[in-house]
Amino acid sequence: MRDENCGTREFRQCVNEIAALMAYEVSRDMPTEDVQVKTPIKVATTKRLAGKKVVIVPILRAGLGMVDGILDLIPAAKVGHVGMYRDEKTFKPHEYFVKMPEDLESREMIVVDPMLATGGSAIMAVDALKKRGARSIRFVCLVSAPEGIKALQEAHPDIDIYTAALDECLDENGYIVPGLGDAGDRLFGTK
Numbered sequence: 001m002r003d004e005n006c007g008t009r010e011f012r013q014c015v016n017e018i019a020a021l022m023a024y025e026v027s028r029d030m031p032t033e034d035v036q037v038k039t040p041i042k043v044a045t046t047k048r049l050a051g052k053k054v055v056i057v058p059i060l061r062a063g064l065g066m067v068d069g070i071l072d073l074i075p076a077a078k079v080g081h082v083g084m085y086r087d088e089k090t091f092k093p094h095e096y097f098v099k100m101p102e103d104l105e106s107r108e109m110i111v112v113d114p115m116l117a118t119g120g121s122a123i124m125a126v127d128a129l130k131k132r133g134a135r136s137i138r139f140v141c142l143v144s145a146p147e148g149i150k151a152l153q154e155a156h157p158d159i160d161i162y163t164a165a166l167d168e169c170l171d172e173n174g175y176i177v178p179g180l181g182d183a184g185d186r187l188f189g190t191k
């Protein structure tokens with residue numbers, strides 16, 4: 001998917017597949033409860049996720065590409081949305097949309113965005129969730145820059161960050177090097 005010749009369809013599929021694989025790791029320590037299930041043989045005691053439904057929160061647009069992959073593992077999850085675009089000159093994020101389910105304080109939140117560059121978008125998204133009461137938040141990305149990891153850890157030390165790849169640095173345009181370009185444009189075939 002880093003290959004500049006990877007087309008929209010294949011790129012989308014890769015984003016979803018990696019997100020699905022990461023969902024196992026991300027949900028590994030989520031609280032579970034015992035549940036009794038009658039098998040054809042006997043009653044078995046097994047586990048299921050405890051508490052209210054998990055919320056997946058894609059940062060628009062690029063985060064949308066990861067939602068179906070995570071829903072493969074947690075199909076009953078709710079989906080909240082945070083709309084954000086990055087100013088091309090300052091790299092500062094601008095929030096344009098937030099829509100969340102209720103009772104965030106008692107839910108596990110999984111914020112997703114394929115790219116963690118300066119960290120500005122992730123920090124602002126987590127700010128928006130905390131402002132609405134969220135207490136247990138994980139951040140999941142595919143490609144990250146050391147600058148973004150550091151900034152997000154400093155701003156929100158309580159958040160666990162999951163990344164599939166840690167790249168070298170940012171370039172003068174705020175893109176991750178070597179990265180994969182603009183994930184939103186590659187997912188949706190824009191630009």
Ligand SMILES: O=c1ccn([C@@H]2O[C@H](COP(=O)(O)O)[C@@H](O)[C@H]2O)c(=O)[nH]1
Binds near residue numbers: 118122174175183184
């Ligand atoms: O190489 C990149 C870098 C960034 N993006 C997009 O920007 C935001 C994240 O940038 P921050 O500087 O961390 O706020 C992310 O939502 C991507 O959509 C990118 O696509 N490619």
Ligand SMILES: O=P(O)(O)OP(=O)(O)O
Binds near residue numbers: 063086121184
């Ligand atoms: O962060 P941006 O500006 O790249 O937004 P989008 O994900 O809509 O491309």
Ligand SMILES: [Mg+2]
Binds near residue numbers: 182185
């Ligand atoms: Mg973009």
